[in-house]
Structures are given as structure tokens and as C-alpha cells.
Amino acid sequence: MHRDTWRRAGRVAVWSVGLTAGAAVLVLGLTDERMAGYRVVAVLSAIFGVAFMASGLVAARRRPENRLGAVMVALGALWLTAQLMGFSHDSSALATASQALGDAYVVPLALLLVSFPTGRRPSHRDLLLVAPFAVAVIPLEVAWLLFLALPPPGNALLIADEPGVADAIDWTQRVMLTAASFALAAVLAERWRRASPPLRRRLTPVLAGATVLLVATGNLLVGKITDRPTPQWLQVAMLAALCAVPVAVLADIIRARLARSGIADLVLALRADPSPGALREALSRALGDPSLQVRFWLPEFTTYADVHGRPVDLPADPHRVTAMVDSAGAPVAALVHDASLHDEPELLDAVGAAAGFAVENARLHADLLARVDELRGTRTRILEAAQSERRRLERDLHDGAQQRLVALSLDLGMLEARLGGDPAAREAVGQARAELGLSLQELRELARGIHPAVVTGHGLAAALEGVAARAPVPVELRVELDSRLPEPVELAAYFLVSEGLTNVAKYARASAASVAVRRANGELVVEVSDDGVGGADASAGSGLRGLADRVDALGGRLAVDSPVGDGTRMRAEIPCG
Numbered sequence: 001m002h003r004d005t006w007r008r009a010g011r012v013a014v015w016s017v018g019l020t021a022g023a024a025v026l027v028l029g030l031t032d033e034r035m036a037g038y039r040v041v042a043v044l045s046a047i048f049g050v051a052f053m054a055s056g057l058v059a060a061r062r063r064p065e066n067r068l069g070a071v072m073v074a075l076g077a078l079w080l081t082a083q084l085m086g087f088s089h090d091s092s093a094l095a096t097a098s099q100a101l102g103d104a105y106v107v108p109l110a111l112l113l114v115s116f117p118t119g120r121r122p123s124h125r126d127l128l129l130v131a132p133f134a135v136a137v138i139p140l141e142v143a144w145l146l147f148l149a150l151p152p153p154g155n156a157l158l159i160a161d162e163p164g165v166a167d168a169i170d171w172t173q174r175v176m177l178t179a180a181s182f183a184l185a186a187v188l189a190e191r192w193r194r195a196s197p198p199l200r201r202r203l204t205p206v207l208a209g210a211t212v213l214l215v216a217t218g219n220l221l222v223g224k225i226t227d228r229p230t231p232q233w234l235q236v237a238m239l240a241a242l243c244a245v246p247v248a249v250l251a252d253i254i255r256a257r258l259a260r261s262g263i264a265d266l267v268l269a270l271r272a273d274p275s276p277g278a279l280r281e282a283l284s285r286a287l288g289d290p291s292l293q294v295r296f297w298l299p300e301f302t303t304y305a306d307v308h309g310r311p312v313d314l315p316a317d318p319h320r321v322t323a324m325v326d327s328a329g330a331p332v333a334a335l336v337h338d339a340s341l342h343d344e345p346e347l348l349d350a351v352g353a354a355a356g357f358a359v360e361n362a363r364l365h366a367d368l369l370a371r372v373d374e375l376r377g378t379r380t381r382i383l384e385a386a387q388s389e390r391r392r393l394e395r396d397l398h399d400g401a402q403q404r405l406v407a408l409s410l411d412l413g414m415l416e417a418r419l420g421g422d423p424a425a426r427e428a429v430g431q432a433r434a435e436l437g438l439s440l441q442e443l444r445e446l447a448r449g450i451h452p453a454v455v456t457g458h459g460l461a462a463a464l465e466g467v468a469a470r471a472p473v474p475v476e477l478r479v480e481l482d483s484r485l486p487e488p489v490e491l492a493a494y495f496l497v498s499e500g501l502t503n504v505a506k507y508a509r510a511s512a513a514s515v516a517v518r519r520a521n522g523e524l525v526v527e528v529s530d531d532g533v534g535g536a537d538a539s540a541g542s543g544l545r546g547l548a549d550r551v552d553a554l555g556g557r558l559a560v561d562s563p564v565g566d567g568t569r570m571r572a573e574i575p576c577g
């Protein structure tokens with residue numbers, strides 16, 4: 001508590017000093033005769049210093065871990081100190097100090113521009129960008145004063161009046177400042193270009209500040225070349241533009257606080273529409289990040305998934321991922337957001353706490369969908385395995401039992417020819433051959449039911465022509481396909497038509513049937529209808545249920561419409577690419 005008391009006292013002291021210094025600069029600027037004609041510049045100078053100190057104090061209090069607050073306070077203090085010393089009429093030491101500190105503010109300004117918005121310790125590249133400013137306005141400024149005679153009250157640092165040496169140092173300073181400002185503006189422009197839209201909006205005032213700094217330093221160089229002072233309108237414009245930098249920082253802090261105060265709106269939005277699909281939109285609005293994505297942790301699958309239950313990977317950048325955990329510390333979900341939100345952990349925590357129930361609900365929804373997908377995949381694998389086994393059995397029957405029965409029929413035929421004049425023996429052999437032919441036909445039908453080799457060999461259209469020809473009722477067949485389909489789809493359609501026509505023969509008491517097969521919108525549409533008595537129940541028999549399972553395993557849909565007395569219509573839609 002004692003430390004907090006000292007901190008509050010320190011903030012109050014800095015506020016008092018800053019406001020007092022700003023008021024003094026304003027009063028002196030409006031009353032000093034030397035400022036005649038530059039009153040607007042004097043007013044903006046006071047506003048400039050106070051704005052940086054005030055924004056820095058607010059930033060330091062709201063974000064103590066962010067160094068930008070201290071940098072802005074130092075910038076404002078340097079500026080106001082130099083301005084106050086410049087109004088001295090009698091002290092050469094104060095006048096000289098004002099001249100030495102007059103441009104020192106550009107060092108914390110450059111540091112502020114390269115560090116915004118994170119305020120973290122600057123990188124080596126950032127320090128290289130700031131270093132030329134520091135060299136130009138501190139050691140070179142002092143070296144310049146060593147050889148330059150100032151008007152009364154004089155130069156306290158003068159060791160020799162050497163205008164040529166002072167002019168050479170002045171040239172070096174102006175060129176260095178212009179080059180450093182150009183490099184800083186280029187780096188910030190590239191950073192702005194590569195930033196995401198939310199971060200780009202935050203960086204725009206900073207880029208504008210770097211542009212103003214480039215104009216200011218460039219004008220110093222142009223003024224040196226043309227031997228003309230900076231016009232007052234340009235001084236006013238640059239000071240006004242630079243005042244926007246602390247205002248932008250303050251607005252960024254206020255925006256974050258307003259976002260945290262908008263948690264109530266998030267709760268109301270999730271209460272009005274708690275569906276998983278609305279969760280992302282509500283979180284996106286609360287965080288101000290249109291790119292936000294929500295990933296749900298599925299413990300059983302040991303992976304993250306989207307709202308549809310599809311497995312997804314998280315970005316490798318830790319600044320773009322915020323984990324959400326339950327009260328027991330177990331992961332629930334992860335927010336994949338703009339990297340700039342990493343600097344607002346309180347906002348992320350508040351949003352996560354407010355949306356905890358909705359996130360858990362959406363996670364359960366994603367887990368259910370993932371289980372459904374897993375079940376569908378399992379059914380598909382079982383179907384493929386069964387189909388492979390059917391294919392093997394059909395091949396074994398064709399190459400084994402059928403071939404032996406055919407050979408046996410030929411042997412019986414030759415035996416019948418040798419019997420000659422024994423009518424009884426010839427009749428017995430003929431009957432055996434007839435029975436053998438029926439058995440062979442039944443075996444072929446069995447093999448065709450196990451796996452229709454004609455589908456694999458000649459395609460769906462040819463196979464359905466054979467099915468229609470064998471049907472006990474007239475069948476109108478329309479097949480509109482311009483190319484082969486995946487084998488699982490063709491087999492599903494074949495069995496669908498075969499089962500449908502079998503049911504027509506067994507139960508429908510129909511006089512005619514029709515079969516239509518066509519491709520539409522990436523799906524194979526199969527329709528089997530008849531003019532029978534209707535009343536078919538898809539849940540009553542295993543045949544239609546098995547067809548429904550086969551179609552569903554391929555991601556399709558099967559519908560049966562069978563009003564009593566008005567025939568039956570079976571329609572399947574199977575994705576086929």
C-alpha cells in the first residue's frame with residue numbers, strides 16, 4: 001500500500017509540474033515581445049508539451065507494463081523545459097541549455113514511433129533507427145555550440161568563434177536528421193503495409209507522425225540550402241500534426257477501455273442468439289477483429305477443430321493465439337486473432353470469461369459433429385471393406401464354382417451323346433443337365449447380387465439395362481450420364497435400382513415401373529417409381545434400411561414417398577463430384 005501511495009503522489013507531482021510548465025510556456029509565449037507574430041506557435045508549443053505529458057501519464061497508469069507512457073512523459077518534459085529556458089533574457093547558461101535541448105525531443109519521439117503500440121524493449125533494428133537522431137541532436141548539437149557565437153545573452157559553451165566549423169557541423173546534423181527521418185518513415189510505411197486491418201488502423205497516426213517528422217527535418221535541409229527560415233504556417237501545421245500522435249495513443253487506450261465496457265453487449269448478443277454459428281461474429285465485434293477465428297479443443301481426438309468439427313491447426317505465432325480454459329485448467333478453445341490484441345490481455349480475458357458458457361456449448365457442438373464425421377467415415381470404411389469382400393466372393397464364385405458347373409454340364413452333354421439307344425438313360429442325363437443349368441443360373445444371380453461385375457466392367461448404364469430387362473414388369477429406363485462415376489457411387493445406384501425393382505415385383509402389384517438416373521449439381525439423382533398399390537414403409541424392412549445406410553455413408557440422402565393406392569417413388573441424391 002505504501003508503494004501505491006508513493007506512485008499516486010508521483011503521478012500527482014508530474015501532473016502538477018506538467019500543467020504548470022505548460023501554462024508558463026503559454027503565458028510567456030503570449031506576452032514575450034520576441035514572440036510577436038508567432039502567438040499561434042506559442043499556443044501550439046504549450047499544447048504540444050502538455051499533450052504528450054498528459055497522454056503519457058494516462059498510458060503509464062492504464063498500461064504500466066507498456067513503456068510508451070514513460071517515453072511520452074520524457075518527450076513532453078524535454079520540450080517544455082527547452083521552451084521555458086528559451087524565454088530567459090539574462091542567463092547565457094539557460095539560453096544555451098535551451099538551444100542544446102531544443103531538438104532533443106526528436107529522440108523520444110522516434111523511439112515512440114518505432115515502439116508503438118507494444119511499447120516493448122526496442123529491437124536492434126529499432127535502436128539503429130533511433131541512434132542517428134540521438135547523435136545529431138545531442139553530441140553534434142553540443143559540438144555545434146562550441147564554435148557558434150549566439151546573440152545576447154550569449155553562448156555559455158563557446159570556446160572559439162569558428163563559423164566555418166559550426167556551419168559544417170550544422171550541415172552534418174541536417175543531412176543526418178533528414179536521412180534518419182526518411183529511413184524511419186520507410187520502415188513504418190512497410191510495417192503499416194504488412195499489418196492486418198485492425199493493426200493498420202492503430203498504426204496510421206504513427207505513420208503520419210513519421211511523415212511529419214520527415215517533412216520537418218527535410219525542411220531544415222531545404223532551409224539550409226535556400227538560406228530561408230521555416231515559414232510560420234509550416235511550423236503551425238507540423239506542431240498541430242505532431243499533437244495528433246499523443247491524441248492517437250490516448251484514443252487507443254480509450255478504445256480498449258470502451259471495448260472492455262462492451263462486454264455487456266457481448267453477453268446480450270450471445271443470449272439473443274446462442275448458436276455456435278453466431279459465436280464467432282459476436283466475439284469478433286467485441287474484440288474489434290474481423291479476422292477472428294474460434295478453434296475448439298476436442299480431447300478425444302486430441303486436436304483443435306472448427307465449428308463444423310473439422311480438424312484444424314493453430315498458427316505457429318503465439319501472439320495470434322489465446323487459449324481459453326475452464327475452471328479446472330483444461331483447454332476448451334483457442335481464439336486466433338490479430339496479433340495486436342496480444343497487447344490487450346485484459347480485454348481477451350474479459351471476453352473469454354463473458355463468453356465461457358457459449359464457447360463450451362459451441363465446443364460440444366463441434367465435438368458432436370466431429371463424432372458424426374468419424375462415424376460416417378467408419379461406415380464408409382466398413383462399406384468399402386464389405387464391397388471388397390463382395391468383389392472377392394464374386395470372383396471366387398465366377399472362377400471356381402461356376403467354371404466347374406459349366407465343365408460338368410459339358411461332360412454331361414458328351415455322356416448323353418454316348419448313351420445312344422438307351423432312352424431312359426438319355427432322359428435321366430437330360431434332366432440332370434436341366435437341373436444343372438438352373439443351378440448355374442441361380443449361382444450367377446447370386447454372384448451378381450453379391451457384386452455386379454458388369455458395373456465395374458461396362459459401367460452403370462449397361463448394368464441397369466440388364467436389370468431392367470430381367471424385371472418382371474415393363475420398365476422405362478432413362479440414364480443421362482456423360483462419363484463414368486466413382487465406383488462406390490455406381491454400385492450404390494445399381495443396388496438401389498435392383499432393390500427398388502425387386503420390391504416392385506414382390507409387393508407393389510404394379511403394371512409398369514420407371515427408372516431415371518442423371519447427374520445434377522454435383523450429385524447423382526436416382527429415381528425408381530411404379531404405379532402399384534403404394535404403402536411401402538422404409539422402416540419396416542431391412543432392404544430399404546440397408547440402401548439408406550449405403551447412401552448415407554456416401555454423404556447422400558434417400559427418400560421414399562409411398563401413399564396408399566398411389567404407387568411408390570424412391571429418390572436418392574448421392575454426391576459424385
